[in-house]
Amino acid sequence: xxxxxxxxxxxxxxxxxxxxxxxxxxxxxxxxxxxxxxxxxxxxxxxxxxxxxxxxxxxxxxxxxxxxxxxxxxxxxxxxxxxxxxxxxxxxxxxxxxxxxxxxxxxxxxxxxxxxxxxxxxxxxxxxxxxxxxxxxxxxxxxxxxxxxxxxxxxxxxxxxxxxxxxxxxxxxxxxxxxxxxxxxxxxxxxxxxxxxxxxxxxxxxxxxxxxxxxxxxxxxxxxxxxxxxxxxxxxxxxxxxxxxxxxxxxxxxxxxxxxxxxx
Amino acid sequence: xxxxxxxxxxxxxxxxxxxxxxxxxxxxxxxxxxxxxxxxxxxxxxxxxxxxxxxxxxxxxxxxxxxxxxxxxxxxxxxxxxxxxxxxxxxxxxxxxxxxxxxxxxxxxxxxxxxxxxxxxxxxxxxxxxxxxxxxxxxxxxxxxxxxxxxxxxxxxxxxxxxxxxxxxxxxxxxxxxxxxxxxxxxxxxxxxxxxxxxxxxxxxxxxxxxxxxxxxxxxxxxxxxxxxxxxxxxxxxxxxxxxxxxxxxxxxxxxxxxxxxxxxxxxxxxxxxxxxxxxxxxxxxxxxxxxxxxxxxxxxxxxxxxxxxxxxxxxxxxxxxxxxxxxxxxxxxxxxxxxxxxxxxxx
Numbered sequence: 220x221x222x223x224x225x226x227x228x229x230x231x232x233x234x235x236x237x238x239x240x241x242x243x244x245x246x247x248x249x250x251x252x253x254x255x256x257x258x259x260x261x262x263x264x265x266x267x268x269x270x271x272x273x274x275x276x277x278x279x280x281x282x283x284x285x286x287x288x289x290x291x292x293x294x295x296x297x298x299x300x301x302x303x304x305x306x307x308x309x310x311x312x313x314x315x316x317x318x319x320x321x322x323x324x325x326x327x328x329x330x331x332x333x334x335x336x337x338x339x340x341x342x343x344x345x346x347x348x349x350x351x352x353x354x355x356x357x358x359x360x361x362x363x364x365x366x367x368x369x370x371x372x373x374x375x376x377x378x379x380x381x382x383x384x385x386x387x388x389x390x391x392x393x394x395x396x397x398x399x400x401x402x403x404x405x406x407x408x409x410x411x412x413x414x415x416x417x418x419x420x421x422x423x424x425x426x427x428x429x430x431x432x433x434x435x436x437x438x439x440x441x442x443x444x445x446x447x448x449x450x451x452x453x454x455x456x457x458x459x460x461x462x463x464x465x466x467x468x469x470x471x472x473x474x475x476x477x478x479x480x481x482x483x
Numbered sequence: 484x485x486x487x488x489x490x491x492x493x494x495x496x497x498x499x500x501x502x503x504x505x506x507x508x509x510x511x512x513x514x515x516x517x518x519x520x521x522x523x524x525x526x527x528x529x530x531x532x533x534x535x536x537x538x539x540x541x542x543x544x545x546x547x548x549x550x551x552x553x554x555x556x557x558x559x560x561x562x563x564x565x566x567x568x569x570x571x572x573x574x575x576x577x578x579x580x581x582x583x584x585x586x587x588x589x590x591x592x593x594x595x596x597x598x599x600x601x602x603x604x605x606x607x608x609x610x611x612x613x614x615x616x617x618x619x620x621x622x623x624x625x626x627x628x629x630x631x632x633x634x635x636x637x638x639x640x641x642x643x644x645x646x647x648x649x650x651x652x653x654x655x656x657x658x659x660x661x662x663x664x665x666x667x668x669x670x671x672x673x674x675x676x677x678x679x680x681x682x683x684x685x686x687x688x689x690x691x692x693x694x695x696x697x698x699x700x701x702x703x704x705x706x707x708x709x710x711x712x713x714x715x716x717x718x719x720x721x722x723x724x725x726x727x728x729x730x731x732x733x734x735x736x737x738x739x740x741x742x743x744x745x746x747x748x749x750x751x752x753x754x755x756x757x758x759x760x761x762x763x764x765x766x767x768x769x770x771x772x773x774x775x776x777x778x779x780x781x782x783x784x785x786x787x788x789x790x791x792x793x794x795x796x797x798x799x800x801x802x803x804x805x806x807x808x809x810x811x812x813x814x815x816x817x818x819x820x821x822x823x824x825x826x827x828x829x830x831x
Contacts, residue, residue, distance in 0.1 A: 285717075306719045321717035323710040325777045326703070334707055335719035337700035350698045394718075 234297055235260050236433055237282065237313065237402050242291035244277050251277035252288065253457035259402060264424060264434045266444040269454030270477055275437050276406070278454065282435070283315040283404055284308035295401070306335075312401030316391040316408060324380035328372055329353075329360035331379055332394050363397040368426050371419065385416030389423065396427050403427055404435045409443055421447050441470045453477055519826045522771040522779050526786035526819075529769070533790060537797030544800050547675045555670075557792040558681040559584075559747055559756070562740035563763035564770070564784040565685075565692050566733035571767050572696075573709040573729050574776025575624065575631030580737055581759030582642035583616040585752075587741035589646050592655035592751030595664060602663035610738040616642060617734020624730065625723040639760070650753040657749035667746025681743040688736060693781045705729060710777025765812060766791055769819040773827065790815065 237259040244252040252274050259265050269275045280286035282293070284302030293300050295311045302308045305315070322331050333356045339345035340352045360375045371386050372393070379387055388408055395403045405424065409417040417440075424434055424447050438444050444451060445465045453460045453476050460476050468476075475481035518525050538545040563580045570577040591609035594600040600608070616638065623634040657665045667681035696702035704725045707715040716722045745751050770787030772779025794815065795808045 304719075305717055309719055315717070317717055321711075321714040323707045323714050323718075323777070325710045326707060330703060331718075334703070334715070337703060339700070348694075348698075349700065351700060351703070353698075 233260055235294075236296055237435075238292075238294040238297075239278075239282060240292040240294075242278065242281050242288045242293075244281055244286060244288045250457050252281065252291075254291070255454070255457070255459050257282075257452060257459070259433050259435060261433055262428055262431045263449040264428050264436055264447050266436045266438060266448035266451045267454060268438065268441075268444055268451060268473065268477060269460075273454040273477070274457040275454050277457075279315070279404060279406055279435070279437055282308070283313055285315075313404065314395035314400040314402070315404040316388075316395045316406060318406040318410065322379050322387060322391055322394075325378055327376050327378050328382075328390055329357040329375040331390055332356075332360045332363065332375075332397060334394075336398070364393055367393055367396055367423075367430075369393050369423065383416070384412050385419050388412065388416070388420050392420070392423055392427075396432060400432070402433050402435065404437075406437045407439065408436070409438065409440055417443065441473065445470055445473075455479060515826055515828075518822075522826075523783040523786060524771075525822055525826075526770050526783050526790060529815075530786050530790050530793065533793045533797065537793065537800070540797070541800045544797055548677070549796065549800070551670075551677045553789070553792045553796050554682045555679045555747060556796065557788045558667075558679065558685045559740060559744045560759060560762045560766055560791065561685045561785055561788040562688060562736065562743055563759055564766040564788050565688055565781065566736040566740070567763040567767045568770070568772055568779065568781050568784045569692075569705065569729050569733050569736075570631065571709075571764075571772050571774060572705050572776060572779060573726055574712070574774075575709075575726075575729075576635065576764065576774070577620065577631065577733065578635040578760055579616070579620065579639040579642055580733070580740075580763050581756045582639045582646065583613060583734065583737045584740045584744060584759065585756050586616065586642045586646045586649075587612045587738045588744050588751045589650045589655070589753055591664060591741060592660060592745060593650060595661055596655050596659050602661040605664070606742060609741055610735060613734040613736075613738030613741070614731055615734070616737070617730040617732070618727075620734075621727040621730030625726050646753045652753055654750055654752040654754075657745065657751075660745070660751075664742070665746050665749055667743045668749055669746070679746070681746050684739065684743055688739065689781060689785050692736075696781055701725070701728070706777050708776075762788075762791060765816055768823075769815055771819070771823065773823055774820070775827075778827075787819075 235258040239255060239257040241254045241256055242252045243254055255274065255278055257278070267275050267278065277286060281288045284305045284307045287303060293302065295313070300307075300311055308315070323334060326334065338352045338356055340350045344350045345352065357375050364372050364375070369389050371389050379390055382390065392403070392405065392408065395405075408420050408424075412420060421443060424436060427434055436444065436448060448465060450462055450464050451473060452462050453473060455477060461482070463473065463476070472481065534545075543549055563584060566580050567577055587609040590612045591605045594608055595602055595605040620631070620634055620638055623629050624631050657668070667684060668679060670677040670679045696705065704715065704720050707718065707720060708722050708725050712722055744756065748755060766787035767779070767784045768774065768787065769790050770779065770783030770785070772783055791812060794811050798808045798811060799805065
């Protein structure tokens with residue numbers, strides 16, 4: 220039973236970056252979340268798995284401000300927060316890469332990285348005429364991509380629609396990881412990708428973690444989850460059925476817990 | 484891990500090679516890529532060809548008087564096309580642009596002639612009418628989440644009816660208005676060409692809008708909202724606020740269009756401009772802006788308006804019945820949308 224609440228070694232000393240306590244969310248009569256708690260520690264990859272309708276998406280939406288929980292608490296670095304919009308979560312450093320890849324296809328890579336947080340020119344051109352600092356944003360976009368070690372995106376002036384699926388995913392991940400974010404949430408990042416591109420994305424997840432950035436990963440793909448996750452949060456029927464680690468449990472165990480065939 | 488890292492770069496290299504190979508497919512796909520990158524290019528080519536062909540067909544076509552006449556004929560539709568472009572860029576469509584403009588022009592004319600309100604104040608109240616109409620459209624689109632097509636189909640009828648009720652169906656002649664109201668119709672010479680104030684106003688609006696769309700965050704957000712509304716929302720853009728501001732801006736542009744219309748026709752008539760709605764959509768579509776939103780350029784719409792003007796003028800100079808102009812415009816629309824569809828297939 221100790222495994223039900225697997226925590227990384229030495230957690231007693233460390234404060235979770237993101238904490239959720241007893242989140243409840245209902246949609247009419249449908250109970251999406253039924254008192255879910257979750258802790259995310261610095262420098263870990265926490266995977267969230269669960270069957271369809273288990274409340275994975277609702278949980279993520281509550282953590283990222285896309286839905287407002289009916290009750291329960293959210294804390295970022297120990298401070299209680301109330302997210303009403305995705306923008307609120309962003310202001311607290313929680314960045315999300317959505318399953319449907321929230322990128323604008325017709326805009327270029329740099330514009331996508333800065334979408335919603337554009338920078339203006341210094342001086343009167345920026346202040347009075349509100350002119351964008353396109354060159355500066357392109358330069359910073361390149362710097363961020365280099366810092367994150369994303370080598371598949373060389374030209375930041377290419378429209379995103381001209382990129383491959385893996386490259387688009389890289390744009391979305393880069394946008395989430397760049398600019399001093401604290402938590403990156405990835406919703407099914409490998410769902411639409413081939414084997415090679417999936418491996419690139421998983422490597423990117425490891426790179427982010429190695430830089431100390433905690434990652435929440437939602438995935439259906441057990442091999443991918445067991446490949447990169449440090450801990451695995453299993454959702455079942457709106458509740459957290461167990462939190463396990465790849466060391467303590469096998470994939471078969473995880474599937475059994477997920478489907479209710481076993482308890483942790 | 485190290486193994487994977489060393490395996491990374493060559494794999495990426497292969498992908499680049501593969502994409503370059505796709506790029507090199509055919510000369511046709513290369514043309515398509517260029518057209519995709521510069522949406523205003525295809526209307527520019529069409530305009531150039533049209534001018535050359537009509538110039539060869541009739542030597543009166545290329546005379547400066549005729550060319551300056553075309554610009555004046557285009558000034559109203561060209562201005563409406565600015566408003567229409569903004570809305571189509573957000574993946575909407577505005578069927579009420581002509582009706583809003585006519586309503587604003589009637590209000591301006593009636594207030595000044597019928598109620599003796601001074602010209603500048605009448606124009607400002609016309610602007611209020613334009614903004615109010617834009618606010619109504621924007622409110623219905625953002626709050627009630629109705630499709631813009633339906634909203635503006637409804638408001639089109641409402642504005643037409645309001646115009647007729649308000650004006651009693653009678654035309655206000657320009658000769659009875661203060662000079663300021665008909666100022667947009669006055670012309671001045673630049674060398675051998677006579678330019679009307681209305682044309683200058685239209686061009687200023689284009690320059691301003693091109694600047695705003697191309698250089699400001701608001702402009703980028705307009706494109707992003709039209710490109711993928713949900714993606715824009717998730718990126719933290721206040722989608723409804725952007726949409727509302729687009730409809731308000733369009734309303735303001737339409738009010739200025741009303742001023743140009745009064746000058747151009749030297750009158751304010753409730754029955755004018757029935758076909759202006761569709762002509763503005765035609766100009767935008769021919770100008771290469773995608774009806775699916777997020778793609779296009781404001782300059783393309785100016786070129787589109789000029790193309791329609793050139794076709795109408797050139798065909799009538801060639802002595803063809805006015806029905807053939809309509810026929811030609813119809814063919815142009817279908818060609819333009821077909822080209823747009825073809826261009827959008829680039830590598831997707």
